[in-house]
Amino acid sequence: GFELTSPKQLERLEKIKKEETFKGYEDPIRTTLKKEDNRPKISLWSVLKSMVGKDMTKMTLPVVFNEPTSLLQRSAEVLEYCSLLDKAATIDDSPTRMIYIAAFAASEYVSTVGRIAKPFNPLLGETFEYARPDQGYRLLAEQVSHHPPISALIAEAPSWSYYGESNVDTKFLGRSFDIKHLGTWYVDLYPGKGVVDQKGQRVDHETYSWKKIRNSVIGIIVGNPTIDNYGEMEIRNHTTGDYMSFNFKQRGWRASSAGEVKGEIYSNDGKLKYTIGGHWNSKIFAKDATKPDAPKFLVWEANERTEMMFHLTNFAASLNAPQPHLLPVIACTDTRLRPDQRAMENGEYDLASSEKTRVENKQRAARKQRELSGQKYEPSFFVQARHPVTGETYWKYKDNYWVPRKEGKLRNYKDIF
Numbered sequence: 001g002f003e004l005t006s007p008k009q010l011e012r013l014e015k016i017k018k019e020e021t022f023k024g025y026e027d028p029i030r031t032t033l034k035k036e037d038n039r040p041k042i043s044l045w046s047v048l049k050s051m052v053g054k055d056m057t058k059m060t061l062p063v064v065f066n067e068p069t070s071l072l073q074r075s076a077e078v079l080e081y082c083s084l085l086d087k088a089a090t091i092d093d094s095p096t097r098m099i100y101i102a103a104f105a106a107s108e109y110v111s112t113v114g115r116i117a118k119p120f121n122p123l124l125g126e127t128f129e130y131a132r133p134d135q136g137y138r139l140l141a142e143q144v145s146h147h148p149p150i151s152a153l154i155a156e157a158p159s160w161s162y163y164g165e166s167n168v169d170t171k172f173l174g175r176s177f178d179i180k181h182l183g184t185w186y187v188d189l190y191p192g193k194g195v196v197d198q199k200g201q202r203v204d205h206e207t208y209s210w211k212k213i214r215n216s217v218i219g220i221i222v223g224n225p226t227i228d229n230y231g232e233m234e235i236r237n238h239t240t241g242d243y244m245s246f247n248f249k250q251r252g253w254r255a256s257s258a259g260e261v262k263g264e265i266y267s268n269d270g271k272l273k274y275t276i277g278g279h280w281n282s283k284i285f286a287k288d289a290t291k292p293d294a295p296k297f298l299v300w301e302a303n304e305r306t307e308m309m310f311h312l313t314n315f316a317a318s319l320n321a322p323q324p325h326l327l328p329v330i331a332c333t334d335t336r337l338r339p340d341q342r343a344m345e346n347g348e349y350d351l352a353s354s355e356k357t358r359v360e361n362k363q364r365a366a367r368k369q370r371e372l373s374g375q376k377y378e379p380s381f382f383v384q385a386r387h388p389v390t391g392e393t394y395w396k397y398k399d400n401y402w403v404p405r406k407e408g409k410l411r412n413y414k415d416i417f
């Protein structure tokens with residue numbers, strides 16, 4: 001929806017098109033599943049009470065506590081509101097761009113509401129691709145480590161890349177089930193008019209980074225499980241030196257306090273430029289802090305949700321759709337082809353459960369085989385590298401998915417299901 005103005009943006013668009021990214025995405029987008037939820041009702045506390053102190057990977061839960069998404073797909077859900085990044089790239093002033101980066105970083109949490117279910121833990125080497133010809137972006141995620149479970153992800157559009165690693169530390173402590181995020185997330189933004197860096201030089205992009213805040217399932221014992229997301233998020237623009245502190249308030253006793261956020265955006269000289277406020281579960285506003293009577297303005301608003309199985313959002317319902325044009329072109333390791341998750345989506349819980357056992361055993365056998373032959377496992381599409389801007393280690397995309405995909409070389413390259 002936003003105009004591309006710079007040669008760099010057009011070059012990035014050209015690459016996405018030339019690699020035939022959108023081949024297979026001709027079918028209409030699926031936005032819903034069946035309405036009725038026919039899962040047997042089991043109290044969460046009754047199965048969790050014997051698992052105090054455990055992390056999620058060590059819990060064997062009945063498959064009805066799963067939802068038909070993988071953690072690769074849940075990490076991809078952040079793209080529901082990626083037009084905020086397109087918007088950021090149209091803005092010339094760096095602290096103003098930060099408003100939209102911040103809203104993007106907060107916007108993913110609304111999808112957690114009502115989703116008290118365990119996503120499928122991806123198998124080692126499992127991948128997930130997703131592209132949107134209507135919005136010009138593409139995404140690739142790969143499970144790069146099994147113990148601990150780590151996914152690498154990159155999404156690319158003409159005016160931005162979003163990438164990072166999902167590495168969650170989960171713990172059930174009796175009162176709450178807590179999820180801490182260890183990975184760092186990055187946005188490389190390519191604004192239409194370029195960027196002036198801290199040395200006063202004009203460059204074609206800027207790099208932001210932040211860590212995700214904590215998720216916590218509360219109300220498990222009283223039988224009304226609810227999700228809260230809270231903590232302090234520090235977003236940094238490493239190129240211009242702007243920064244922001246973003247506070248997600250922990251839910252108190254009053255339901256009206258749920259989802260409250262407050263943030264402050266500073267320019268590199270330490271001057272307060274904008275304040276941000278609102279709720280991650282409904283709307284986010286910003287206000288110019290340099291003018292005393294500046295009105296607040298709306299930056300982001302949550303999309304409407306249709307009631308459906310597993311309380312998925314409409315965007316989430318699109319991710320695992322077995323679309324007829326798409327299935328023959330995706331990699332054979334794509335989540336859409338995973339049989340247990342597909343059975344879950346179809347409401348075939350017994351089949352889901354037996355298939356889950358089968359693919360997990362297959363994964364175990366493959367690992368044994370590697371150990372016996374002394375082979376080290378290497379991910380296919382990402383490699384660990386030092387980040388050129390922050391110096392931290394991160395998973396670098398090898399830029400080797402979309403071309404082999406287009407040539408049909410990923411139809412048979414591995415057998416994990």
Ligand code: CLR
Nearest residue numbers: 065074075112115116117118119168177179215
């Ligand atoms: C939050 C948004 C992040 C990606 C992400 C990773 C882990 C997810 C978390 C999100 C939401 C909450 C989550 C969690 C893993 C487990 C937990 C789905 C999507 C659920 C609610 C735990 C349920 C536990 C029981 C059923 C036992 O970008």
